Amino acid sequence: MTRTSPDPTRTLRPGWRRWTGRLGSAVLVVWGAATAAFLAQLAQPGDRATAILNLRTGQVQERSAEELAPINAEYGFESPVLSQYLDHILGLLRGDLGTSYQQHRPVWDVVAEQIPPTLALSATALVLAWVLMPAWVLLTAGRGPATSAWGAAVETVLASLPQYWLGAVLVLVFALGLGWFPVVGGSGVAGIVLPALALALPLAGFLGQATRTEFERVLGQPFVLSARLRGAGDLSVRVRHVLRHAALAPLTLTGWALGATVSGAVVVETVFTRQGIGRTLVSAVESQDLPIVTGIVVLTALVYVAINLALDALYPFLDPRLTT
Template sequence: MTRTSSSSAAVAERDTVPAPRRPSVSRRVLLQIGRKIVAAVVVLWGAATVAFFAQTALPGDRATVILNIRAGQAQVRTPAELAQINAQYGLQRPLIVQYFDYLGGLVRGDFGTSYQQFRPVTAIIGEQLGATVILSLTAILFAWILMVVWVTLTAGRGPRIGGVGSTVDVFAAGLPAYWLGIILLLVFGLGLRWFPVLSGNGVNGLILPALTLAIPLAGFMSQSTRAEFERALDQPFVLSARMRGMGDWGIRLRHVLRHAIIPAVTLSGWALGATLSGAVIVESIFNRPGIGSVLVGAVNSQDLPVVVGIVTLVAVVYVVANLLVDIVYTIVDPRMEVS
């Protein structure tokens, strides 16, 4: 009797202890978003730090390098000339002070002054950034069109057609941009003369550079979308649509595709940074205006502030684009963790 009473009391006491409260959905969402923002800030800080110390690690005196760039030749510099440059760029200050000044400038959107053009780096990049952004967005649009058409045509069509589709995905994803751009230029520019050899600013000159970036990107997106597409074809809602008399193309485009493109949406954040960095090569091949031509000229003239500014800008775009995709996924489904 005593044992039974003790057990009943223990059960009653256990039932009266309140269960630990789980954080609400909104709180979990905010925590996940906060962690992603902190991680993005850390990545950007690391990229900026590497860029700064890469400049200081170069051999030679920075003041002498700046003067030689301006003069276009190497010369022996007087102490007065070096002192003037050191004062202008703050090179005489302790390295840690220069580092924090550099970080503060980045936060304010100040990438420094060009060694060669004597102008703010932000102004130099801003003049050519629009052309590169248009090229990148056009390439992403082309990649989506190619991916949707190719996956819809070949996914779930049997082992033979599906195997061909998967092989083309892998082949396209592995194409180097410089090689593909030259081939497209030789075939459609010099051979068929459908597009201009020198792209310039015209719409017709945008097609080949955008396809050069879009084809490998479409291959990456197709690889991730194909598996989801074939998995969606086996879902009950597909059988239900067929029983209602809907045709195969209607099922694929209206029902299956919207379930299969989630991986491609995730890759779109990465794609924006990838196309911006790939534009450096493509703009050089097709002689297009943009930050690619600016970067090539800065590298050739050893204009380090411009080089670091463009590299930092690409890193910022890449990280911010992926952060926005992560935040959208977290809001849509808090259970989903996007890397």
């Protein structure tokens, strides 16, 4: 009997279909964010040219048509709405996020200056959350009803802590009380520890809730029993076998978690007087500098979809069944 070799296109096609769907979804998310950003500018109360001129002069008053004409020409406000929308989308495709109303600079230049401190804060918070969460789950999950319930209760409390309140408590205890860290600002490692903890602790609690149920379910699977019968120690079984499978749930939420750290940075950077995208966003909202607000919204959407696509690529390494 002749043995036919499998058609490689049959094995590749499902993967291509899956990635095509994911890329299509990513494009829709970014397009939706860009469209919402444009509509938000149109929804601004009053005339946009008047708002810009008032912002530049620092005086709120009615403006004549002669005064508004240069502003309308500079930003293309006299063009039809559809034309403005197409220019907005095409500009984003070219990497043009617009020009700041207040600073008269490209939005990208303004935002790019604030990306490094926010990126450092978000990355540190994610790392801390992913260190604290597995350690806590390994310590308390599947250790008996009382220990497991206590561990779950701690996770629930952490997940519900408001970041502004937690930030204030951390400042009172570790900065003002013990003097271990700077009260506000600060550079280097000392200046980022408390802000990162204010973001990481609630995030660790939330990710722990997502991990615990799956972790305790996997503990009862046959392959775990088989590993124990082969002589594997308890810690080895929990880390190498159980945690690997249970990590799929929190890994799925990591894309959301990154967005949560960026939104949380709005509060944390304000509480700790840190430079970053969050503080820039607050300042732009207060001054009605909509191009900066919309630019940050679009960039956040881009980062969100990029992280989720990267996580999709990591799933097969955690669970080979996902390759088919």
